[in-house]
Amino acid sequence: xxxxxxxxxxxxxxxxxxxxxxxxxxxxxxxxxxxxxxxxxxxxxxxxxxxxxxxxxxxxxxxxxxxxxxxxxxxxxxxxxxxxxxxxxxxxxxxxxxxxxxxxxxxxxxxxxxxxxxxxxxxxxxxxxxxxxxxxxxxxxxxxxxxxxxxxxxxxxxxxxxxxxxxxxxxxxxxxxxxxxxxxxxxxxxxxxxxxxxxxxxxxxxxxxxxxxxxxxxxxxxxxxxxxxxxxxxxxxxxxxxxxxxxxxxxxxxxxxxxxxxxxxxxxxxxxxxxxxxxxxxxxxxxxxxxxxxxxxxxxxxxxxxxxxxxxxxxxxxxxxxxxxxxxxxxxxxxxxxxxxxxxxxxxxxxxxxxxxxxxxxxxxxxxxxxxxxxxxxxxxxxxxxx
Numbered sequence: 001x002x003x004x005x006x007x008x009x010x011x012x013x014x015x016x017x018x019x020x021x022x023x024x025x026x027x028x029x030x031x032x033x034x035x036x037x038x039x040x041x042x043x044x045x046x047x048x049x050x051x052x053x054x055x056x057x058x059x060x061x062x063x064x065x066x067x068x069x070x071x072x073x074x075x076x077x078x079x080x081x082x083x084x085x086x087x088x089x090x091x092x093x094x095x096x097x098x099x100x101x102x103x104x105x106x107x108x109x110x111x112x113x114x115x116x117x118x119x120x121x122x123x124x125x126x127x128x129x130x131x132x133x134x135x136x137x138x139x140x141x142x143x144x145x146x147x148x149x150x151x152x153x154x155x156x157x158x159x160x161x162x163x164x165x166x167x168x169x170x171x172x173x174x175x176x177x178x179x180x181x182x183x184x185x186x187x188x189x190x191x192x193x194x195x196x197x198x199x200x201x202x203x204x205x206x207x208x209x210x211x212x213x214x215x216x217x218x219x220x221x222x223x224x225x226x227x228x229x230x231x232x233x234x235x236x237x238x239x240x241x242x243x244x245x246x247x248x249x250x251x252x253x254x255x256x257x258x259x260x261x262x263x264x265x266x267x268x269x270x271x272x273x274x275x276x277x278x279x280x281x282x283x284x285x286x287x288x289x290x291x292x293x294x295x296x297x298x299x300x301x302x303x304x305x306x307x308x309x310x311x312x313x314x315x316x317x318x319x320x321x322x323x324x325x326x327x328x329x330x331x332x333x334x335x336x337x338x339x340x341x342x343x344x345x346x347x348x349x350x351x352x353x354x355x356x357x358x359x360x361x362x363x364x365x366x367x368x369x370x371x372x373x374x375x376x377x378x379x380x381x382x383x384x385x386x387x
């Protein structure tokens with residue numbers, strides 16, 4: 001009888017342990033960003049923001065007591081890298097949702113894969129026109145460049161009201177840069193400015209002698225550059241080396257401290273419109289800034305804040321779902337669909353400010369900023385913010 005009792009007790013304890021283990025199993029979310037290639041200048045900051053989100057969210061109890069686990073796949077710098085990362089996260093890692101990829105060009109290639117698999121995606125740096133319209137499972141926390149870019153041009157005009165002639169430079173093989181330059185050029189025309197030259201390049205270029213010479217010869221008072229950090233930084237450096245003295249407006253590709261070692265002292269004074277500022281006074285942002293500084297010994301950049309916000313949106317949506325029906329009772333396909341619905345239905349207090357989404361998955365964000373790069377020495381600098 002005693003032996004039978006022990007067996008029954010052991011079985012009960014075994015079931016309890018199994019139930020406990022099942023309850024404690026973490027919720028997997030995918031992060032598909034550029035950890036290699038020249039695009040890793042952005043991806044490094046996105047990984048930093050995502051890791052901090054995982055740390056702080058789990059320290060605060062995860063999703064109503066269940067921890068989250070971020071699963072990383074390197075999306076590299078091209079479409080194939082993003083496609084492979086998405087396929088692994090969806091089919092091998094079986095994540096609930098994905099944040100990424102880093103580039104809009106990659107989003108147009110990889111997001112349709114998630115759409116067909118009915119896996120929710122949150123773009124955290126995809127600002128090109130048309131990204132949310134890829135499908136019903138695609139949304140973004142990164143505000144479209146059409147909203148952000150005009151602010152930098154207007155700030156340039158405040159600093160120098162005499163600007164009349166503008167040179168435009170952009171990377172023609174990058175969907176984000178192409179979309180961004182269209183917005184910049186429309187804004188310049190709306191402001192009554194004369195676009196005196198438009199110079200194209202590639203993201204892989206390092207020598208911009210031909211383009212820069214054309215800009216100098218055009219007599220431009222302002223240069224607007226749409227490029228990634230590596231090529232954009234080199235464009236700025238060569239503009240200054242060739243003697244250009246006027247204002248430079250950089251697009252979203254300049255929203256990273258990783259551009260500083262590229263253009264070095266020549267980065268000084270470049271204007272960049274941003275969707276994030278560490279000076280924003282909300283309690284959520286100040287907590288994020290404080291913890292980021294502790295961990296990384298510097299202020300958080302926009303790409304880190306957007307990655308953090310993407311993870312937070314997924315987690316906040318999952319908390320709502322879990323309160324209605326425990327996540328452990330859902331099958332994976334149904335939970336992915338429910339998560340997508342809840343993401344679009346919710347309102348979120350993030351380091352970027354208050355976010356919500358329209359029916360297409362486009363983010364609605366209230367505040368934007370313009371920063372001017374201030375270099376401390378040849379390789380170190382900061383973004384000086386103003387609304």
